[in-house]
Amino acid sequence: MSIASDAGSPPEVSELARALGQAARLAPSVHNTQPWRFAPLPDGLAIHEDPTRGLASLDPHGRLRVISCGAAVTNAALAVAHSGFVPVVELLPAGEPTLLARVRAGVRLAPDAGDLRLYGAIPVRRAHRRLHHRVGVGAGDVRQVCAAVSRAGARPVVPDAPARRRLGALLRAAVEHQLADPGHLAEVSQWVRHVGGTSTSDGVPVGSLGTTPFPADSIVHDGWDLDELERAPIEDELEASSVLGIATPGDARRDWLVAGVALQRAWLQATALDLAVTFADQATQWDGTRQLAADALGAPGQLQVVLRIGRPLVDVPPTPRRELADLWRWPDQT
Ligand SMILES: Cc1cc2nc3c(=O)[nH]c(=O)nc-3n(C[C@H](O)[C@H](O)[C@H](O)COP(=O)(O)O)c2cc1C
Structure with a gap:
């Protein structure tokens, strides 16, 4: 048909x-x-x-x-x-x-x-931005998620506790940089949706943002309080978390695509194991800290994405999507 x-x-x-x-x-x-x-x-x-x-x-x-x-x-x-x-x-x-x-x-x-x-x-x-148990992620779980990354042709990176602590310090620096950048905050606010139901088809609904400070809430937006961030125990939290980096040999478009294929296979594998996945990616997203984060984690090659994996304590709502009919690209379109 x-x-x-x-x-x-x-x-x-x-x-x-x-x-x-x-x-x-x-x-x-x-x-x-x-x-x-x-x-x-x-x-x-x-x-x-x-x-x-x-x-x-x-x-x-x-x-x-x-x-x-x-x-x-x-x-x-x-x-x-x-x-x-x-x-x-x-x-x-x-x-x-x-x-x-x-x-x-x-x-x-x-x-x-x-x-x-x-x-x-x-x-x-789901992207999980709520509090989740840092413990309860077994070595077997981590192995399965890593296998999903490798199967996609990317390289999993599982940092030890001192490396996670170093990543925490870099995350703090990158988040402070994003918070001080009006261009970043303006862009985020364009994609945070304050309406619900079917009146939106993209962006992050305000109800999907975190209910606890960074690093649980992992999108840096203008609702944040810098003083609260300074007090947040980011390094302790990262040290106590399961962290997974995804690296690729190079940093060309093919590497990015492979990283995306791997990210989703890993995320689906974690979901199938009833694990929560949170981004801890700001240090990778900012050029000022990206190489330092790769060095801190001992990543082989280029670090593309960093995730935290835990046991969910609460459910998170689904985010909207555009209809398939609005996504088709016909041959005469550029
Ligand atoms: C490449 C990439 C980078 C992302 N970076 C972040 C991030 O830094 N912080 C965050 O909270 N979510 C991040 N996300 C998650 C998206 O915000 C989320 O996938 C999107 O809002 C759709 O929601 P869902 O994953 O629950 O379906 C990222 C997702 C992708 C694919």
Whole structure:
């Protein structure tokens, strides 16, 4: 069956392309910008970045945007597996400059149980910005999450306690830098949504921000009190946490995409293990501390993302997404 979209006069969209698009649009993205467009293929989906949804202050090089699109690639590939085919993923194929990946169905094959579990975690995965138990993450859990990173072609980094403490000090410096930057605060406020329900389709709902200070609340916004931040025991908190870095050999667009594919596989694996995932990424997001953070963690290569993993104490609400009909990119569009 083919389904025509309500946007413009689109070509036919196969049921498979639709299933892949539905999975891909649920991916996480920086500030929930959803910086992607999808082109249907007869046997899959092409994923484009959408630079018009970029973050000039936080992400001037588009690194976090491409990582976000990499997460969408993982979801599409898992949807192929769920449909009973081997996913064939081509990263950065030749073609238009915005084209990041093609995800297609290969030969027929029943999905393995691991991929089915990750696919099932797609709609329940959340960015957790609430208090969570720092303890209770077993070595076996960490091994499984690391294996998900390695399987995607990236390098997991599990720092020891002194390294986590050093990361805490760098996080503090990077957060202070973001808080002192009016451009950063203005950009964040454009993406924090004070309305709820179906009246918004992107951005971070105010109810999804943290209820406790940094590092539990991990988006630096203008509701923060600098004095409170100075008193916050960031180094102690990081030292006592499970931390996972994701590194890549280089720092080109392909590395960012691979990091995004790995981030989402790791996040879904953690979700399937009932773990909470929180970002501890400010030191990686600011050029002034990024290399220092890589050195502090002993990262092999370029550090792309840093997460904290814990046991959730409370549920967090889902964030909104744009409808698939608004995400299609037809061949005559640039
Ligand atoms: C590349 C990337 C960077 C992110 N950085 C942060 C961050 O620094 N702090 C934070 O709280 N959330 C961060 N997030 C999480 C997003 O804000 C979150 O995925 C988005 O709001 C959608 O919500 P959901 O993940 O619960 O579906 C990041 C996500 C991605 C993909």
